[in-house]
Amino acid sequence: MRDLSRALGYCRVSTQRQHTEGHGLERYIDRLKQYGLTEEQIHWDIESGASEKRKGYNRVLELVRSRTVDKIIVPCFDRFTRSALGWEVARQELQEFGVELIFLDGGSLDLETPEGLFTSRILAAMSAQVRDKNRYNATQGHRYFQEKRKIYQAIFGFVKDGDTVVPNTKQYRDTNQTHIDIARECVEIFIESGELSKSIRKLTEKYGLERVGKFKFEDFPRDVSSFRRWLENPQLCGMVCYYPFNSDKKLTLQSTHEGIISVGQHQQIIQILATHPCGRRKYSTNPLVGLCKCAKCGSTMEKRSTTINGKTYEHLKCPGAYPKPRQQRKCDVRTYFRLEDAIDNTIQALKQKAESLADHMPVETTEVVPVEILELQQQILKLKRLNDPDFHSTIKIKEQKLESLLKTSELDIVADASRTQVLRGIAASLGFWEAVTREELTAIFHELVEEVVCSVVDRAQLFAARLKI
Structure with missing residues (x-):
């Protein structure tokens, strides 16, 4: 009968998929139980064997340092670690506190003999090699999938x-x-x-x-x-x-x-x-929510409502000028901006843009090519001029990245075209702005307006709307 009163078991799998689909962790734990260990004596992780931040692994080493353990049972060496450097650190602690490492696959490591130390280092090197090979195969697999x-x-x-x-x-x-x-x-x-x-x-x-x-x-x-x-x-x-x-x-x-x-x-x-990361939300009271910025400090303006004699007055204020308790004030623009004026100014900016689009055909402009695309094109050209077969895979990857950037640029053009179409439709609708609801304004503003900058000049409130088109 084995004396396992001062023994611990440890096992791990590298990924959640190995745990849920392959049931690898369950099988390791069952084998440790069959060896004679209890549930409380078994520690485990779902993480790479090269990681030194494994909770179960570090808990085992803590118990080793507390001198409450003299045996650690593992299914096989690579279930304990896949790092040669990590093994050297753990080995020193096991050796210092006289702890034996036992494998369910058979055998154990006597860290007191030169042969045992040599064997442990060979096992650590082999485990690290398998880890590196798996990583290399995965990388090559990803690259092959991309190329094809x-x-x-x-x-x-x-x-x-x-x-x-x-x-x-x-x-x-x-x-x-x-x-x-x-x-x-x-x-x-x-x-x-x-x-x-x-x-x-x-x-x-x-x-x-x-x-x-x-x-x-x-x-x-x-x-x-x-x-x-x-x-x-x-x-x-x-x-x-x-x-x-x-x-x-x-x-x-x-x-x-x-x-x-x-x-x-x-x-x-x-x-x-x-x-809106959670999907489009409806704001029934402030169509410009998140769009109004303070010209002085750049903070997003907050809405405040006051009801006097049954009439509601809505204003925008800079949170930097009205900080929360124990927070420092970072702005001196303490003006309350009228929300209705901000909305009216934004509508006027959209009206002017809509009339311009309706009255004139789009002016053909020179397309500005992003710097990143130009740099990538130059890199590909230089590599091709070298005519070195060793660079073929690198050229292929850079060409794929270039294609991705060009596609993203095309999508941005599609988005701008759709915004222009929306505004043209609005311009063609007589009386649209007089009948529009605040909910509809919210959707329109967030689609067509980049920001509305609020400022004060000689006590006059000014609103500068910057459009996305």
């Missing part, structure tokens, strides 16, 4: 077809519609309402709360964060995005698959989400 424009997985509205995706034409549930139809309906409902939660409620009322199938592409997302990610995915409009959660590496490229919505629709979705 391959798509990892399908989202709702699509289905995998080899290395790409195609629109899912299968019937959705017991309706007479296809998955494509439902996906387009999801997009249209969101664009109309501008609210994530409201869109989901409307869809679940019609199609139910329960998802169909076990794969994500088989049904639309039911929670806000997943629905947002689905809407943001450029796969919807015939593009593919690599490293979507890494802003430094993020790369969006034109794909060969057929999109189910237009690039313009996808850009409209991105604009709504960018303006």
